Amino acid sequence: MPLLINQNVVADDKWLRVDADTLAQHPEAAVIVPFDVFAAEQETLLAGERPLAVQINGDQDFDLVLANLERLSLVVIEFPAFTDGRGFSFARILRRKGFTGEIRATGDVSHDRLEYMTRCGFDAFEISDERFSDETCSVFGEITVHYQGSADDERPIFRR
């Protein structure tokens, strides 16, 4: 699955996806932990030292993620459907809280949402093979005029 970081295709993902069963098998690796596992194992995970990431969707407890941002280097926000816009607000709030790590979109992520996601604070995208093409990277800059402030530039057009 192609991974875009800062508008470029990245060949290797340094993060390893684990689940409840495989978490213990990679004690040193930088891991992306599903939210449910993170919630269940938070004391152990937070006390450790390895690079840690959480994957969350709109149905899960975003406040728990917000409360532990200092320990997270990556937050993966899942879009179960392209119509689910909660992840846009999640990213916006993460940046507002001062989170400077990577915010990655996964799930139903494709061409026509990448620019909006970028404006809301996402800087990485996992895109399925069938939705990825050479044109995908050309989406950035299709619309250069932004009336509102957003995570990419909090100033609305009238303050720029």
Added chain:
Amino acid sequence: MYQYNEQDQNLVNQRVEQYRDQTRRFLAGEIPDDEFRGLRLMNGLYIQRFAPMLRVAVPYGLMNSVQVRKLAHIARTYDKNYAHFTTRTNLQFNWPKLEEVPDILAELAEVQMHAIQTSGNCLRNTTTDHFAGILKDEVEDSRPWCEIIRQWTTLHPEFAYLPRKFKIAVTGSSEDRAASQVHDIGLHLVKNDAGEVGFEVLVGGGLGRTPMIGKVIHKFLPKHDLLTYLEAILRVYNLNGRRDNKYKARIKILVDALGIDKFRELVDAEWAEIRGGEMHLTDSEIERIKGFFAPHPYSTDAVNGVAALESKLAEDADFAAWYERNTREHKVDGYRAVIVSLKPYLKAPGDITDVQLDVVADLADKYNFGEIRSTHDQNLVLAHVQAGDLFALWQVMAEHNLARPNIGTLTDMIVCPGFDFCSLANAHTLNVADQINQKFDDLDYLHDIGDIKLNMSGCINACAHHHVAHIGILGVDRKGEDFYQITLGGSSREDASLGKVIGKAVPQADVADTIEKVLQVYVEQREEEERFIDTVRRIGLTPFKERVYAPVN
């Protein structure tokens, strides 16, 4: 009116090319159907019963003659020589080809128009009072605030995939001609005790299958806080609105489930984070936008035309009838606002032909500073006509079937296109509108009945606002046959209320007769000068039910 600068123009041009590319990729099979659906809806393109339907944005109902001529040109070139005005003050083309929509959008962009966010689960076109800026009792002209909101909503990256559509209306006077209380957010310009202007903010109103009146969330929002407060409401809604059931996804359901106090707490907590931030409005921006809505260069000689007007009114009864029903007072002496009736006899309410569009554009240039407004009840307004020009204007409009003197009367109906066009509809509406027109064609009778609002929707989605009509008609399907449910006592105005169903739905053939019985009760029971709605409120539904459902001997 607002004029695009280079950035505004760049945005609509870029949006045209973006949509052109989306259409190309869809036709090449690179975008799945359901995903393209979301993309095209955000650009106003529906796939309807017979053909695509393109909804063009008319921000807060304001247009100039150049734009209206362009709409006429599009109706002629890409459609079947007509278009349709809607309750969001937008304009719909019913027969465009999907492949040609990018070209239509490119033509629209030439005259500072577009179809951005006229549909889909995003922030929709903001509406307002069609008499904004010409009223004596106005706190402030609402249109600059609508323009500020328009810019904030346009291509908002965070709120493009909301749980459901989201509609905002703004009013500037104590009278409400924008149905603001049945909007997701209603904004009322008000003055506080210190004489400062701000907004009373309502949230959680709406129609559809669960109609609700909006609730006051803020009694006096300082005007500089407008965008941060709107953003706080939208963020709370985006995060908490239901996404499991589209019928329960509107903000009204969330506000109702939480209660307005709890909802306000959530909004206030979010607002506290952003209130003084970058989106806080500046004086210079407010003044800049207000500068686009400065008063027209009114003639100080306009009052001189009043004498000529009065003699024409005295000698021509048809003109006088039109003047009485279809013109309104203007704050500048010697001027009147003219309502162009898009409710001619036996034509689809809100429809307008390419020829009529050109006529209206010409009249606007000649008599109205080139300005045209669309109204939420599917008419047009020429808001600043000199008294001495009214007769000549009326003659041209009458010649083109635009001067039926029925504004505010029973035949000035809001009617959705119903089963003839809409893929959502359960029942026909246009033939029932014809039936009502044929039954109530007598002008003296209509004028005797006086101010009355009749709206008819072809399905429960309530596009024609039947819940807030004095007489509401809802088409329902019963085993393949059209039946019509009648409600009485609704209002979309400052005294907003929801109509109540009087009884079982009536068959199609009986709709006009049923309304006649309702009106008979009104005529018998009304007190002097009492409007229909006030009689209904005073005597209740029972006398109407008894008459309508009286056993036939």
